[in-house]
Amino acid sequence: METGRVPEGVIERLSSYLRCLVAYKRTGKSVISSQKLSMSARVNPAQIRRDLSYFGSFGRRGLGYDVDKLISVISDILDVKRVTEIALIGVGQLGGALMGYSGLQEQGFKISHVFDSNPEKIGKKINGVQVRDISDIKEILTENKIKIAIVAVPGEVAQKIADILVESGVNIILNYTATPVTVPEEIQVHTSDPARELLHTLYYLTRVVKRNA
Numbered sequence: 001m002e003t004g005r006v007p008e009g010v011i012e013r014l015s016s017y018l019r020c021l022v023a024y025k026r027t028g029k030s031v032i033s034s035q036k037l038s039m040s041a042r043v044n045p046a047q048i049r050r051d052l053s054y055f056g057s058f059g060r061r062g063l064g065y066d067v068d069k070l071i072s073v074i075s076d077i078l079d080v081k082r083v084t085e086i087a088l089i090g091v092g093q094l095g096g097a098l099m100g101y102s103g104l105q106e107q108g109f110k111i112s113h114v115f116d117s118n119p120e121k122i123g124k125k126i127n128g129v130q131v132r133d134i135s136d137i138k139e140i141l142t143e144n145k146i147k148i149a150i151v152a153v154p155g156e157v158a159q160k161i162a163d164i165l166v167e168s169g170v171n172i173i174l175n176y177t178a179t180p181v182t183v184p185e186e187i188q189v190h191t192s193d194p195a196r197e198l199l200h201t202l203y204y205l206t207r208v209v210k211r212n213a
Contacts, residue, residue: 085113088115113144158175
């Protein structure tokens with residue numbers, strides 16, 4: 001079935017399943033139960049089975065899923081075997097952490113262009129990628145036809161950066177600030193406030209602790 005006909009929520013959850021499967025594979029295990037995957041992805045087993053059913057039949061009752069096979073299948077669905085280059089705007093604590101996150105490359109993404117306004121950071125290399133002046137965004141991204149960008153700047157300049165990215169031909173923006181940005185209708189924006197995500201995670205973990213107390 002074509003992924004264009006699959007609900008957006010399913011595709012988002014597939015990304016989560018892939019991350020969990022890759023992490024589970026590192027433990028040396030080759031089979032994972034739907035219950036184990038459910039706990040890692042925070043999605044109930046029935047939902048996992050429904051999501052996967054869009055693409056075929058996977059797993060065996062009582063045995064679980066073959067980890068390598070499921071990684072391969074989901075990777076094909078999400079097209080992560082092809083490396084997609086990403087631009088990162090802002091190399092503060094969050095941006096630096098993203099540069100050091102190996103999970104991006106494992107899922108087919110590479111931060112290949114990095115920008116910052118801090119003179120002390122411009123010209124330096126982080127994980128082999130040179131930090132460029134933020135004023136060079138439009139020229140470099142247009143020339144390299146970069147379509148995805150991560151915004152990890154102070155909230156007060158998030159809109160200005162988003163405007164420049166749109167002018168540069170970027171059509172997917174991951175906004176990692178607490179400030180929503182306005183873009184043309186055809187541009188996709190996902191805003192994820194790190195503080196909000198942390199509060200959500202702490203709430204979830206607190207419930208687990210209380211339930212197991």
